[in-house]
Amino acid sequence: MKGSRLTIVDAARRHIYHNGYGSTSYADIAHETGLGKGNIQYHFKAKEDLLHAAVDQQIQDIREQLESWSLDCGTAYDCIERFIAMVEKNAKNLSLHGCPMGSLNSELGKHERRLQDHARAMFDLYLRWLEARFRSFLPRKQAQARAEQLMVMAQGASVLAHAYEESQIVRRQAKIMRQWLHDVCDQS
Amino acid sequence: MKGSRLTIVDAARRHIYHNGYGSTSYADIAHETGLGKGNIQYHFKAKEDLLHAAVDQQIQDIREQLESWSLDCGTAYDCIERFIAMVEKNAKNLSLHGCPMGSLNSELGKHERRLQDHARAMFDLYLRWLEARFRSFLPRKQAQARAEQLMVMAQGASVLAHAYEESQIVRRQAKIMRQWLHDVCDQS
DNA sequence: GATAATTTTGTACGATTGTACTATTATTTT
DNA sequence: AAAATAATAGTACAATCGTACAAAATTATC
Helix, strand or coil: CCHHHHHHHHHHHHHHHHHHHCCHHHHHHHHCCCHHHHHHHHHHHHHHHHHHHHHHHHHHHHHHHHHHHHHHHCCCCHHHHHHHHHHHHHHHHHHHCCHHHHHHHHHHHCCHHHHHHHHHHHHHHHHHHHHHHCCCCCCCHCCCCHHHHHHHHHHHHHHHHHCCCCHHHHHHHHHHHHHHHHHHHHCC | CCHHHHHHHHHHHHHHHHHHCCCCCHHHHHHHHHCHHHHHHHCCCCCHHHHHHHHHHHHHHHHHHHHHHHHCCHHHHHHHHHHHHHHHHHHHHHHHHCCCCHHHHHHHHEEEEEEEEHHHHHHHHHHHHHHHHHHHCCHHHHHHHHHHHHHHHHHHHHHHHHHCCCHHHHHHHHHHHHHHHHHHHHHH
16 A cells, blocks of 8 residues: 555646646645545645645656666667657657646746746756766767757647647657757767 | 726736736736726626637737738748747747747646637647748648747747746757758758 | 716625644554 | 554635626716
């Protein structure tokens, strides 16, 4: 039996991803987990705590994911391609609910800047990891720029796919990202 | 003296852009316009009507903007560059509040799909206009793809710039877009 | 100028929200 | 087993929300 706290955080992550932070209430989480509302308050006194816990766990997941990629993949090129493959694999969810990082940051950036500071850390993880891979065959300044550019493409694809509820947009952009990555490597 | 209705829609547009649709209340608009709360309800019976009116006016603005660009610019290349110039010019606002189209679509896509249908029309305007320009020197299928790609870059830049509250991200990406546009033209 | 229509305002209401609090049950510690 | 701590549930409360409605003020129409 999984601990209540973890059950709550899992439900919170899913609900925040699907409905947004502002549209996630204690009642929602209580209903979704089958637990009492007071119980959830016991584990997370304020609503902000719930978000912090959800983001923390997602950060943890991202860390493990990136570590596993670093180990699995031979070349830096393969590593970066693995990132693109992840985007493509998640095309359906991205078109249905947007990017978990991007949409949360967009929402929090509007009127919860303090909370956004935490959510932004997810971007940092991917960006620094990508930059490190690009540095295998590019100088620091260029590696930084390429990492940013790749993340821009991934986020833009998510926004458009979500707006049109059309996963094909993500797949088309993934193809473009691969071609772009190939060209970037060629030039170096 | 500007009509009350227009005053309300203007305030609604600004407030929705800055705070999001979910965090925009009748009380907010009343306070911002100095009008009574009941008055706003008189002009817009339901909150959805307020959003529809705000989106309608924004669509109108976009239409006029695109028409003016079509007239001003000589070549299709110049037209597309004008689009990039607009993104760059709005870098500060994009970093502070995100893209008015993108962030609204992201929010509505989460749990107001019916309203998103309307908001998506803003994307359609830009995409179809861009596609038409690209068709000056590209076949239909490729023109469609290029328009989508450019919009992806613009939206991605907005998301990242908003997440980091860093307008330089938009400016860097605008530079990349210009280079990209140049290359696309060269290849044709 | 009287009458009708429109515009504006203020308030009231039911629903939902985050939070606080108490009581009850389960688990651990001694 | 007894005591203490942690966990769970239910309820209460003030605040805010969208909406409904009635009265007052303004403008238009004849």
